[in-house]
Amino acid sequence: MPINPSFNWSRLQNVYYDIRTCYSPLTWSIDNLYASYRVASSPNCTLIAIASKAVPFPNLVEIYNPSGTKIWSVVYNGTVNDHIYGFYFYNEDLVLVLSNGKYRYYQDFVGNFNEFSLIANTDTVLLDDLSESRQGANDEINIDDIHISARKITNLENNETEEINNILEVQLFGKYLVTRFENKIIITDLDSNQNYQLNILKLAALDIYTTAIFFEKDKSENGNEFEIKNGGSSGNENLLLYLAYKNTIIVIKVDLGLSNFDTTDQKLTDGPFVGIAVSPTGRLLSLHNSSSKKIFVVSNAFDQILLEYNTANESSSPYQVEWCGNDAIVLSLKDEVKLIGPGQQSISFFYDLSEEDDDFDLDNLLSIRDSPRNDSLYTVPILQSAMDGLWLTTSTKVQFLSRVPEKSLEMYQIGSHNPSAILADCVDKFISNASKANANISLLKNDNVLTTAIDDCLEVALEEFDVARQKRALRAVSFGKIYEEDNYDADRYLAVLSTVKVLNQLRSPELGIFLTYKEIEAIGWESVVKMLLRRNQHYLALKIIKELELTDLISLVYVHWCCYKIRKELDISDFDLYKIITRKLLSFSKDGTNYISVDRICDIAREEGRAVLSKLINNLEPSISKKVKKLVDLEEVELALIKSFQSGDYDLCLLMLSQLQDTLTVSEFFKILNQNVAKFENEEHTGLDVDIDIKTELFQVRGEVVGHTWSNSLGKLNPKLMERFLEHEDKVDELNLLKLKEFKKANPDPEGEEYYNEYKSLLKKCLKKSSQTVIQKALQRELSILELQRRLEKTYLANFYNENSPLTIIERLVKMNQIKSASKIVKELSVSQEKYWFLVLKTYSQSHEFDRLYEFAFGSLDSTTGKSPIGFEPFVEAGFEYDAPKEHISAYISNSVKYKYDEKINLYIKNEDYDSAAQEAVKNKDIDILKSLQQKVPSTDTHANRVIRNSIRKLGY
Numbered sequence: 001m002p003i004n005p006s007f008n009w010s011r012l013q014n015v016y017y018d019i020r021t022c023y024s025p026l027t028w029s030i031d032n033l034y035a036s037y038r039v040a041s042s043p044n045c046t047l048i049a050i051a052s053k054a055v056p057f058p059n060l061v062e063i064y065n066p067s068g069t070k071i072w073s074v075v076y077n078g079t080v081n082d083h084i085y086g087f088y089f090y091n092e093d094l095v096l097v098l099s100n101g102k103y104r105y106y107q108d109f110v111g112n113f114n115e116f117s118l119i120a121n122t123d124t125v126l127l128d129d130l131s132e133s134r135q136g137a138n139d140e141i142n143i144d145d146i147h148i149s150a151r152k153i154t155n156l157e158n159n160e161t162e163e164i165n166n167i168l169e170v171q172l173f174g175k176y177l178v179t180r181f182e183n184k185i186i187i188t189d190l191d192s193n194q195n196y197q198l199n200i201l202k203l204a205a206l207d208i209y210t211t212a213i214f215f216e217k218d219k220s221e222n223g224n225e226f227e228i229k230n231g232g233s234s235g236n237e238n239l240l241l242y243l244a245y246k247n248t249i250i251v252i253k254v255d256l257g258l259s260n261f262d263t264t265d266q267k268l269t270d271g272p273f274v275g276i277a278v279s280p281t282g283r284l285l286s287l288h289n290s291s292s293k294k295i296f297v298v299s300n301a302f303d304q305i306l307l308e309y310n311t312a313n314e315s316s317s318p319y320q321v322e323w324c325g326n327d328a329i330v331l332s333l334k335d336e337v338k339l340i341g342p343g344q345q346s347i348s349f350f351y352d353l354s355e356e357d358d359d360f361d362l363d364n365l366l367s368i369r370d371s372p373r374n375d376s377l378y379t380v381p382i383l384q385s386a387m388d389g390l391w392l393t394t395s396t397k398v399q400f401l402s403r404v405p406e407k408s409l410e411m412y413q414i415g416s417h418n419p420s421a422i423l424a425d426c427v428d429k430f431i432s433n434a435s436k437a438n439a440n441i442s443l444l445k446n447d448n449v450l451t452t453a454i455d456d457c458l459e460v461a462l463e464e465f466d467v468a469r470q471k472r473a474l475r476a477v478s479f480g481k482i483y484e485e486d487n488y489d490a491d492r493y494l495a496v497l498s499t500v501k502v503l504n505q506l507r508s509p510e511l512g513i514f515l516t517y518k519e520i521e522a523i524g525w526e527s528v529v530k531m532l533l534r535r536n537q538h539y540l541a542l543k544i545i546k547e548l549e550l551t552d553l554i555s556l557v558y559v560h561w562c563c564y565k566i567r568k569e570l571d572i573s574d575f576d577l578y579k580i581i582t583r584k585l586l587s588f589s590k591d592g593t594n595y596i597s598v599d600r601i602c603d604i605a606r607e608e609g610r611a612v613l614s615k616l617i618n619n620l621e622p623s624i625s626k627k628v629k630k631l632v633d634l635e636e637v638e639l640a641l642i643k644s645f646q647s648g649d650y651d652l653c654l655l656m657l658s659q660l661q662d663t664l665t666v667s668e669f670f671k672i673l674n675q676n677v678a679k680f681e682n683e684e685h686t687g688l689d690v691d692i693d694i695k696t697e698l699f700q701v702r703g704e705v706v707g708h709t710w711s712n713s714l715g716k717l718n719p720k721l722m723e724r725f726l727e728h729e730d731k732v733d734e735l736n737l738l739k740l741k742e743f744k745k746a747n748p749d750p751e752g753e754e755y756y757n758e759y760k761s762l763l764k765k766c767l768k769k770s771s772q773t774v775i776q777k778a779l780q781r782e783l784s785i786l787e788l789q790r791r792l793e794k795t796y797l798a799n800f801y802n803e804n805s806p807l808t809i810i811e812r813l814v815k816m817n818q819i820k821s822a823s824k825i826v827k828e829l830s831v832s833q834e835k836y837w838f839l840v841l842k843t844y845s846q847s848h849e850f851d852r853l854y855e856f857a858f859g860s861l862d863s864t865t866g867k868s869p870i871g872f873e874p875f876v877e878a879g880f881e882y883d884a885p886k887e888h889i890s891a892y893i894s895n896s897v898k899y900k901y902d903e904k905i906n907l908y909i910k911n912e913d914y915d916s917a918a919q920e921a922v923k924n925k926d927i928d929i930l931k932s933l934q935q936k937v938p939s940t941d942t943h944a945n946r947v948i949r950n951s952i953r954k955l956g957y
Contacts, residue, residue, distance in 0.1 A: 010339075012347050017324075018404050019401045021397055026398070038053060039382050046513050048065070049064075058076075061087050065512075085167050092534055095172065102115055103118060105193075108534060127951055130262040164182075170184060175190045180208070180211055184199050203250070239253075241280070244271060249266045249302065272291070274289070314331070320382070322390060324390040327695055331552055332382070339401065387518065411460050458492065470500055529553050562601045566610065575612075593622070598620050614630075628644050750802065756790050788828070811839055840856055845878040863893050880910070915947050917933055919930075
């Protein structure tokens with residue numbers, strides 16, 4: 001049975017703290033880490049970067065994992081004016097800040113980097129100072145109005161004046177790199193490489209001692225603050241900069257979204273402060289004044305001093321002051337770290353020099369301690385704050401100091417009667433005293449806390465570092481689960497078991513990814529998988545993904561493997577590499593189709609100078625939009641166009657055509673519109689063996705399809721370009737029609753002799769050039785209409801050029817009551833009689849000129865019979881719709897040859913013409929209809945009643 005861990009706990013008031021060794025001894029051969037090296041740790045201390053202090057300018061930065069295994073190194077041969085100022089980590093990406101105002105961003109462990117400028121950047125956003133407008137009114141900020149002019153020198157090469165930009169301090173928090181110069185602060189978003197400039201001309205550079213950064217937290221609806229994951233912000237773009245200025249703290253609130261900042265002087269008097277540390281939640285700050293040997297802990301509103309600690313009696317002045325979680329601060333001293341909580345109570349953890357120096361003696365040690373400060377003679381722990389504790393690194397070990405979790409406290413505390421402690425004790429006593437173990441289990445079941453005990457043991461297993469203690473907690477879970485088999489979810493146990501196995505594998509010295517479970521919860525498993533891939537642990541990453549059922553992360557591994565293969569295999573041809581990568585990607589597929597995006601793989605191939613490989617791999621991209629975009633990036637615009645058409649995505653086709661239209665010359669664009677797809681497909685697959693079974697598009701896209709699509713979409717929006725295209729394609733008739741259309745469009749209100757002459761001239765030119773008979777007939781007809789319009793204009797002294805068709809001309813004449821002229825034009829232009837009659841019917845009905853309509857239909861108002869090429873049924877319908885006279889409607893009904901007998905009767909009744917209805921019934925000797933009519937006719941209509949009675953008598957009833 002493992003030793004109870006509570007023996008190693010240290011109590012601070014009612015809270016217990018534990019310092020646990022993660023790696024010891026370390027495999028590196030480094031002595032006096034703090035004294036001899038500049039050190040930077042990645043978040044969660046998964047990487048440690050060091051550079052020797054023995055050289056004036058760091059020229060070698062070495063990267064180790066926390067177990068002391070060297071991973072890689074960066075060499076930068078610096079000069080006085082161009083050297084490494086500092087090195088920092090964004091997640092596990094190394095950032096080198098150079099004294100020349102540039103920074104290098106390394107994305108892997110093989111030295112690939114991008115270099116960006118901090119100062120010579122035209123895209124830098126200048127932040128507005130909101131406090132300036134307030135200072136004149138109420139002088140809120142108590143800062144000496146010292147305007148520091150930027151120091152400048154003359155460049156002897158070009159005789160131009162240049163500003164001197166000396167870097168004074170660099171901080172990195174989350175994704176933001178904050179660089180302080182003498183007269184400005186540059187905030188760099190490392191995700192977008194966007195720089196933001198904040199001018200601090202009011203602050204004397206020599207009076208600023210240090211800077212601290214924090215994200216300003218948003219409040220959710222329930223009042224809880226969101227957490228920062230993956231080293232970045234949760235969408236909030238506000239930053240808080242804390243500047244130790246003279247004896248006070250200046251708080252600069254930066255809103256990157258609105259491009260402004262606001263400055264507030266907290267008006268403190270206990271400075272100057274040489275160190276500022278912000279707690280993980282940002283609610284508390286520690287301020288270190290080395291001259292007065294005091295450390296203050298204050299709220300972030302600076303309205304309350306929670307702790308004032310005097311360091312005068314310590315073995316040395318603190319080397320570092322960091323937060324251990326959110327509850328306590330830790331001082332790094334000579335051979336000691338001191339944890340200080342509320343009420344100035346403290347716990348010390350000592351580093352024994354005798355472990356590192358077997359020949360040391362007390363007299364010598366005493367003389368050393370009385371001598372002037374020499375850090376190389378002591379062990380000075382390097383502190384790295386974490387969300388759930390504190391990492392401590394020395395030359396020989398890496399440790400984690402944290403508050404003992406509540407569940408661990410309940411399980412391991414001596415004399416604990418918590419369910420988890422009782423359950424763990426049952427396992428220990430089962431072999432020696434089974435009855436006692438059974439009694440305890442029964443007690444837990446009777447109290448309904450067995451499930452609670454199991455859950456607590458699982459939580460302890462996740463929090464524990466020691467494998468033996470993990471096993472003890474998991475054995476307790478397994479034992480208790482037997483008695484709760486029907487009521488406990490076994491999947492929870494299996495998930496924790498898998499997680500603990502993975503945690504132990506990650507923490508092995510070979511990998512050195514020592515993460516607590518809470519840290520993994522914060523950063524997410526995707527970040528952990530990326531850490532493994534950075535170390536080229538592809539197989540292990542897949543095993544962990546399978547173990548934890550993280551199927552969504554499989555594509556990350558395959559993409560990284562392919563990128564690594566491209567960078568590693570320099571001697572393999574593009575086609576052979578393509579086959580290797582294809583087989584790897586298809587090994588993940590079950591149907592021979594690749595479902596993993598190859599966008600990143602294409603980029604890497606292109607970066608490595610393998611343009612052919614990049615183009616080939618892009619053919620495997622499952623997303624057609626990404627495939628087309630990548631082809632455009634590869635300057636394969638013609639192939640990109642073909643692929644967009646092969647996809648059948650009309651919007652994508654238009655988008656592609658629009659981009660080509662905007663970026664290519666006119667001649668290049670017109671050439672593409674009529675290209676043939678065959679040559680591109682041949683180029684794409686040339687040199688490939690047939691043993692790679694890849695599903696590719698079979699849909700053939702001919703050039704005229706592309707041209708036709710453009711002509712009927714984007715081309716219509718650009719008449720001038722369309723005209724040039726038609727000329728280029730020698731499409732004379734389409735060009736003539738376009739010219740006529742544009743002429744009409746340019747003359748929306750045509751009139752006069754000038755319009756007539758211009759349009760006639762254009763029509764004749766088009767007619768002369770036209771080659772198609774159909775087009776020639778249409779143009780000839782347009783000429784005839786133009787002549788007719790001119791003739792009518794002269795005849796009626798009215799503008800007829802707005803009437804664009806024969807029917808509109810005829811309608812205009814009908815409205816003018818020029819029926820004879822309209823009929824003449826109908827014959828002249830060969831307009832069908834049916835269209836003409838319908839037009840007259842519609843025109844007169846809508847204008848309620850029913851007499852004119854009747855006279856048109858029957859020849860005169862006195863006539864009751866006539867013939868109509870469209871029949872009289874449309875007249876009846878229009879009469880009812882527009883409320884024509886009843887005698888007119890009855891005449892139309894009477895002259896209809898299509899209505900049946902019963903339909904005519906019903907229409908007469910609908911028209912309230914009972915006389916005609918009775919006459920129609922008498923013709924057909926239908927006594928039933930007559931009797932029915934007799935019932936329907938109003939008694940007030942004496943005439944209709946008399947007619948119906950006479951009709952009935954006429955039939956002999």
